[in-house]
Amino acid sequence: MKKSVAIAGGGIAGLSAAVFLAEKGFKIKLFESSPKLGGRAYSFYDRDRKMFFDNGQHLLAGWYKNTFDFLKIIGTYNDLKFQSNLEIDFLDTYKQKLKLKSSGLRPPFNLLSALISFPGFTGKEKLSVLKLRALMNGKSFDNFSNTAELLDSLGQTGNLMKYFWEPFILAVFNTAAKNVSVNVFMNVISKGFSDENGFKLVIPSNDLNQLLIDRAEEYLLSRGNEIEKSVRIIGAVLNSSDDHFITEDTRKIKADHFISAVPFHSFRGVFGNTSGPDHICAERLRSSSIVSVHIFLKDNCNLEFLKDNPLGMTGLIGTKIQWIFKKSESYFSVVISGADELGVTELSSEEIADLCIEDLEKCLNGFSGEMIKDYKVIKEKRATFIPDNESDSLRPKQLTGIKNFYIAGDWTDTGLPSTIESAIQSARICSDHICKTEGI
Ligand SMILES: Cc1cc2nc3c(=O)[nH]c(=O)nc-3n(C[C@H](O)[C@H](O)[C@H](O)COP(=O)(O)OP(=O)(O)OC[C@H]3O[C@@H](n4cnc5c(N)ncnc54)[C@H](O)[C@@H]3O)c2cc1C
Structure with a gap:
């Protein structure tokens, strides 16, 4: 008989965990508290304008390897538009058009060359670009308390901040450099430099439902898996001979493995009483x-x-x-x-x-x-x-100490900022471990 996995939360982490595991032959029971799947990445129909809107533009990057694997399984990978080289147009308040364009060189020279040729930088600032090589040689930056301090120490001031680092950091981390832990920043930089496509931008050519949700749902349902929407998981009994999730309508959901894929602000309310992960204080994330x-x-x-x-x-x-x-x-x-x-x-x-x-x-x-x-x-x-210093210690591992209970979600300890890739990477870790436990 197929081994079963119950998943609480139908955002991208829960959906991708379900797809990775269904692909390996597990029977999935997925529970989503809201009437729709997708969590923080979804599209909705606007009746007045008779069209779909995404809840926000989502950008991907060349380093989103787990995301690409997920999209390949559900069949939407070809709906992504990849840049052939990093190239971004900017306009400033003087109505000046400025292009950041990398050459086809290998990393890190692709980014360095783009910055050195950027018309918005003075000669002195271009020289400071060379100091960024320090980011690429494995040096430890533990002595800096945030990314703003680190960049300042590397001479990244003035227009270098205004035209490159501030937009880049806001886009990737959704906060200012002073709120970004050096650890998370360096993880993104090293992913970006890990291969020649790392820093290229990738944009969906369809809406978020078409790219991420609808085909994942079809994939799961067509293989006999169960998805229940508008069903909230309110607790769990684990580490017992009768392991189960409890639904709001007081049903017991039994399975061989259990994954929490709820957001950080819900985790304690749902799973706080479960012995094992009670030390997790993720609700303190901002x-x-x-x-x-x-x-x-x-x-x-x-x-x-x-x-x-x-x-x-x-x-x-x-x-x-x-x-x-x-x-x-x-x-x-x-x-x-x-x-x-x-x-x-x-x-x-x-x-x-x-x-x-x-x-x-x-x-x-x-x-x-x-x-x-x-x-x-x-x-x-x-x-x-917000991926600040405190978040580094608040993000839990995906493996919990309870042998069949796992935590997925962009906020778990992936070392990445709050992104689709972090959500899917966490799901991958849970799914790989469940497969290993079952000898698959
Ligand atoms: C406007 C916007 C723009 C963004 N832009 C980008 C971008 O450009 N690039 C990028 O990579 N990322 C971007 N993100 C971030 C990305 O959307 C998230 O990191 C990702 O969707 C998080 O997925 P998740 O599954 O970890 O969490 P969530 O999406 O929060 O999913 C958790 C799910 O659990 C459900 N749930 C909660 N409690 C329960 C319960 N008790 N029982 C059952 N279900 C429950 C929730 O309803 C939700 O569906 C953006 C986000 C937003 C909002």
Whole structure:
């Protein structure tokens, strides 16, 4: 008989654990408390506008190896657009267009060459780029208490921060450099340099449901697995002869293995009484928000003023908006990461729209707020956790000390920031260990 695995949480960690294990022949019972799968990465239908929106633009990078494996299994890997070389267009508040473009050299020279040739840096700043070689030779930076201090010690000041490190760090870590642990920062840098595609950007060509959710659900259901939505797991009895999850409607869910894939802020409430992981204080992790605004232009206006580039993505410098994603000739979305730190999350939708218009008018030649027909603001208040120094000690391992209980989720100890790759890497660790235990 097939061995069974019960999973609490149908976000990307829970779904990918289910898919990895189903592929190896396990019988999956997946429970998701909300009516939809996908957790913090999903699309929803807007009845007024008759279209799907993602809850926020998700970008991947060439180092998302576990994510690519997951997408290959469910059959959506080819829905990703890969950059052939790292290339990003920026616009600043002087309406200057600046291109960060790497040569086809091997890492780390691809990134170094991109920075050295970037038009926004002074001669002295270009010389400071060479100091970044220290990041690539395995040196320990334990003596720095955060990434801002580390970068400062490497001469990364002025325009180097403004035009490169600040946008890069906000995009990857969703917070400022002073809140990023050196450990997590260095893990991303070494992943980026681990192969020639590491720092290239990868963008989904479909919405998040099509890329990550729908086909994973089909994959699981077509193989006889069970998915129950709108069913909350409220506790577990483990380390006993009668191991089970308990559902809100008081059912006992028995299985051979159990995975928690709930977010950090729910973990203690659900599994805190389970002997073993009671030392986990993940609820002390801090969250950071992301605000996205979808902007539609009037019928006689178009996005000519937005320079076309292969990914349809432009960075803004010196503004609260950090990225613009061109969706069609009359529709684009903008992203504000670290939105609470910037004081944006608490603003009303109208105030956020005004702020966007101000930023866009400052940077885009030919743009005026008068061109806007309609907009939609999406606030994700708990988009990511903040990967600060304290988080290093709060993130639990995936193996718990209870022989058949595992923890997956972007917030577990993967050494990575709060990303799809961290969620899927954690799922991979759980699934590999379950397979090993069962001799598969
Ligand atoms: C706006 C936005 C933009 C982002 N941009 C990027 C990006 O560009 N690149 C990137 O890599 N990442 C990005 N992320 C982060 C990424 O979405 C997350 O890291 C990832 O989705 C986390 O997945 P998870 O499964 O670990 O957690 P979650 O998505 O939080 O999933 C946990 C699931 O558990 C369910 N649950 C909770 N309690 C219970 C219970 N008791 N019983 C059953 N189910 C329960 C929840 O409903 C949820 O579905 C972004 C996130 C947001 C919000």
